[in-house]
Amino acid sequence: QEPKEAKSTTAQKKRRGLRGSRRRHTNRHRDSFGDSFAAYFPQVLKQVHQGLSLSPESVSVMDSMVHDILDRIATEAGRLARYAKRVTITSRDIQVAVRLLLPGKMGKLAEAQGTNAALRYTKSK
Numbered sequence: 001q002e003p004k005e006a007k008s009t010t011a012q013k014k015r016r017g018l019r020g021s022r023r024r025h026t027n028r029h030r031d032s033f034g035d036s037f038a039a040y041f042p043q044v045l046k047q048v049h050q051g052l053s054l055s056p057e058s059v060s061v062m063d064s065m066v067h068d069i070l071d072r073i074a075t076e077a078g079r080l081a082r083y084a085k086r087v088t089i090t091s092r093d094i095q096v097a098v099r100l101l102l103p104g105k106m107g108k109l110a111e112a113q114g115t116n117a118a119l120r121y122t123k124s125k
Helices: 010-021 028-032 040-048 056-083 091-101 104-124
Strands: none
Touching: 040 056, 056 091, 091 104
């Protein structure tokens, strides 16, 4: 009678379990953003410069930039939460991610604007 195959060891089982939990979901964040931010660009432009308009190509470029930066912020904030052994991304994680991703004064300004926007939102509710 031939010897039976060796049963998988506990180390191999653990490795298999890790593989399933570390799967990458590359487009998960993109789907949660919805279709596009294109509807907001003309509204913001009208507030800043009355007589100007945007070409479809420029709207497409700006939309890609917004998707990209939001994806980077979400990824970095998730990484920070994981380093702290938490499963929930906090507002502090997002603030730190913005400061890490945007250089110098731009990061400080973005953080201040985001904080003010969050305060206005909570006051309006």
